[in-house]
Amino acid sequence: xxxxxxxxxxxxxxxFGGRELTAVRDVSFTVASxxxxxLIGESGSGKTALGRMILRLVDVTQGxxxxxxxxxxxxxxxxxxxxxxxxxxxxQDPFSCFNPIFKADRVLSIIRDExxxxxxAEQWRQRMDGALAGVRLDPAAVLDKYPHQLSGGQLQRMxxxxxxxxxxxxxxxxxxxxxxxxxxxxxxxxLLGELKAQGLSVLFITHDLSLGHYISDRTVILRRGEVVEQxxxxxxxxxxxxxxxxxxxxxxxxxHERWAAQ
Amino acid sequence: xxLQVKDLRVYYRTLRGDVQALDGATFTLADGExxxxxGESGCxxxxxxxxxxxxxxxxxxxxxxxxxxxxxxxxxxDEAMRPLRFTKVSxxxxxxxxxxxxxxxxxxxxxxLLRSRGFDYGRFRPELIRRLELVGLGRExxxxxxxxxxxxxxxxxxxxxxxxxxPGLLIxxxxxxxxDVSTQRAVAEALVEFRDRRFVGxxxxxxxxxxxxxxxxxxxxxxxxxxxxxxxxxxxxxxxPRHPYTQLLLSSLPEVGVRxxxxxxxxIPGRPPTLLxxxxxxxxxxxxxxxxxxxxxxxxxxxxxxxxxxxxxKAM
Numbered sequence: 001x002x003x004x005x006x007x008x009x010x011x012x013x014x015x016f017g018g019r020e021l022t023a024v025r026d027v028s029f030t031v032a033s034x035x036x037x038x039l040i041g042e043s044g045s046g047k048t049a050l051g052r053m054i055l056r057l058v059d060v061t062q063g064x065x066x067x068x069x070x071x072x073x074x075x076x077x078x079x080x081x082x083x084x085x086x087x088x089x090x091x092q093d094p095f096s097c098f099n100p101i102f103k104a105d106r107v108l109s110i111i112r113d114e115x116x117x118x119x120x121a122e123q124w125r126q127r128m129d130g131a132l133a134g135v136r137l138d139p140a141a142v143l144d145k146y147p148h149q150l151s152g153g154q155l156q157r158m159x160x161x162x163x164x165x166x167x168x169x170x171x172x173x174x175x176x177x178x179x180x181x182x183x184x185x186x187x188x189x190x191l192l193g194e195l196k197a198q199g200l201s202v203l204f205i206t207h208d209l210s211l212g213h214y215i216s217d218r219t220v221i222l223r224r225g226e227v228v229e230q231x232x233x234x235x236x237x238x239x240x241x242x243x244x245x246x247x248x249x250x251x252x253x254x255x256h257e258r259w260a261a262q
Numbered sequence: 263x264x265l266q267v268k269d270l271r272v273y274y275r276t277l278r279g280d281v282q283a284l285d286g287a288t289f290t291l292a293d294g295e296x297x298x299x300x301g302e303s304g305c306x307x308x309x310x311x312x313x314x315x316x317x318x319x320x321x322x323x324x325x326x327x328x329x330x331x332x333x334x335x336x337x338x339x340d341e342a343m344r345p346l347r348f349t350k351v352s353x354x355x356x357x358x359x360x361x362x363x364x365x366x367x368x369x370x371x372x373x374x375l376l377r378s379r380g381f382d383y384g385r386f387r388p389e390l391i392r393r394l395e396l397v398g399l400g401r402e403x404x405x406x407x408x409x410x411x412x413x414x415x416x417x418x419x420x421x422x423x424x425x426x427x428x429p430g431l432l433i434x435x436x437x438x439x440x441x442d443v444s445t446q447r448a449v450a451e452a453l454v455e456f457r458d459r460r461f462v463g464x465x466x467x468x469x470x471x472x473x474x475x476x477x478x479x480x481x482x483x484x485x486x487x488x489x490x491x492x493x494x495x496x497x498x499x500x501x502x503p504r505h506p507y508t509q510l511l512l513s514s515l516p517e518v519g520v521r522x523x524x525x526x527x528x529x530i531p532g533r534p535p536t537l538l539x540x541x542x543x544x545x546x547x548x549x550x551x552x553x554x555x556x557x558x559x560x561x562x563x564x565x566x567x568x569x570x571x572x573x574x575x576k577a578m
Contacts, residue, residue, distance in 0.1 A: 042442035
């Protein structure tokens with residue numbers, strides 16, 4: 001469904017763009033439909049750069065990204081809009097994704113203006129209620145409210161609802177729960193599990209190995225812009241082949257088990 | 263007891279009234295104890311940590327007393343606290359990146375700081391280098407600017423710097439939350455090493471990550487909505503928590519080994535009460551599955567077993 005083939009990203013840095021910085025180098029993997037793939041890496045490993053390339057927020061330097069057989073870097077105008085209808089992203093900080101001056105449900109009405117201009121109020125209302133119910137939000141509790149009146153978990157779920165309003169096939173979830181509290185983050189994570197059961201593919205980008213392990217079917221481990229290991233999640237965690245993956249796993253703090261002496 | 267805190271109350275002044283962020287904290291910390299202070303955002307854990315070293319302009323000391331190594335800590339008096347900061351009580355802030363002056367080399371920065379406190383940099387330099395080497399940093403970092411160091415290195419520099427004068431109490435606020443897992447481990451282990459070598463007396467590690475603090479702490483204290491919920495040895499908190507909030511919080515943590523397809527974890531429904539006009543009685547009452555009539559009265563924070571304190575009627 002989503003296929004990355006030898007994808008690379010080079011940024012120009014320095015005062016006149018004289019220097020180059022390669023953030024992502026030769027990354028290939030696929031996300032099948034109805035599959036949760038977690039992309040795990042430390043800071044600077046290029047995981048967010050990959051997410052942004054898939055969302056077409058930045059261009060690909062080398063290689064290609066294809067979605068349903070279409071190379072996304074060639075999409076323009078109407079084609080790009082159709083792609084956005086199918087692929088959406090949710091990001092780390094729910095608080096800064098909302099304009100504090102407007103009511104929070106404005107993120108939903110923007111979708112209506114942009115993608116469903118002909119829809120009647122009645123039908124739109126139904127669609128919105130369906131999407132909110134899908135992310136287990138009570139419409140009465142979140143509609144007509146300002147962002148500061150809602151909790152981080154509610155705002156984050158509202159952003160997922162915004163994505164689900166479109167008929168998306170792939171959700172790019174970039175660190176979506178790292179800003180949430182422990183007691184609510186698991187609810188948002190379970191929500192991804194439920195959406196997956198409905199056939200949605202999710203690219204779950206995270207630095208937290210235990211969260212990736214909990215939710216994903218397959219795992220891709222990145223280091224300095226390169227894939228060091230990928231495979232079925234159980235396999236990668238139980239039997240890591242790469243020494244880097246092994247160190248990473250040994251460093252994860254666990255409950256009930258203290259770090260072994262190094 | 264190295265640190266004794268009695269009925270500490272710190273409120274934030276706002277236009278709409280006082281926010282009761284820390285409402286009656288009473289606990290002790292043994293000499294050499296590393297205590298993890300855990301809880302969700304807005305539970306008052308950072309307020310407690312900050313109030314032990316510096317109350318900022320919005321914070322108001324309403325009541326309570328703090329005693330460190332037998333002396334009263336004048337936390338309400340900014341001027342009286344000044345000579346004690348860095349010498350007796352020290353802090354490692356969450357973002358070491360913003361704690362270091364970007365225009366000074368590390369060595370010069372430390373020299374200026376020591377001089378401002380009336381200490382001689384030359385005399386401390388050998389010890390400083392020894393401690394930097396202990397955390398895996400060479401003496402050349404003293405000639406580096408902060409921008410030349412990585413996040414983990416900066417965090418370690420700040421750690422060495424804050425503990426250089428062997429303070430009796432160290433407050434580490436979210437020490438590792440901005441770091442990657444592998445650096446996280448190195449920094450956390452260095453902290454234990456410092457305690458073992460007596461560079462610091464007791465340490466309060468403020469964190470929202472219970473799994474991490476479990477690795478290094480002797481005891482863990484859990485806070486909820488401005489009040490203490492439970493304090494016990496780290497092992498007890500993790501294996502046999504008594505407060506329903508601690509139990510629910512721990513059961514909502516995903517670990518490596520738990521999969522969504524095998525065992526679905528659940529969160530805690532609802533959200534913490536507003537601290538502007540908090541409800542009376544137990545503050546966890548509305549979200550607690552065990553709540554009953556008695557919970558309308560405030561539960562005392564009492565010892566239910568040796569070294570195990572809980573504020574819950576059901577746990578007594």
